[in-house]
Amino acid sequence: MARRLELHLTPEQRRELEDIRDNHPLRYMRERAEALLKIAEGKSGREVALKHLPKERQPDTVYRWVHRYQKEGVKGLFIRPGRGRKPKKRKDA
Template sequence: MAQPRCMDLTAAQAEELQWVRDHHQKASMRERAAAILKVASGLSMLQVALHGLLKPRRYETISEWISRYERGGVAGLQVQAGRGRKPAFSPCGGPSRS
């Protein structure tokens, strides 16, 4: 079984992550905060990835979330602007058809 990643959260960090897990408007942020709290409590990243969340995730995904949290705190967990698929249709822009 995978070794647990050693994460030492301060009381303030744990409280902030718990608030995000319980109250943030975006489900992705709630999921990421929950994963970090579970790893900090002693579960391995593999356990969290496979069984600790609502749906299975890749081990590397959990590792990336933790690295982003360590680099930038809760703000580092947010999806950065410009990420994801670009819209195929823009109702306000583009040429009109006649």
């Protein structure tokens, strides 16, 4: 059986994530902070991914957020450069 994902936060980390959840201008950062806070409360990563976020996510996605946060802090929650859909090349008229 797999080991349960746990996240232990200091009071300062908790306040930082709560501030991001409540005030950050980027929606995805608010969502990721919410996921981390739910896991720190003791909910499973799977439960958070499937029931406690605005959009249902794959559990592995939430696990990656937690691992990146543990390794890099809040900086690890941002989307990395070069990710996502590339802009369409324009033809100059």
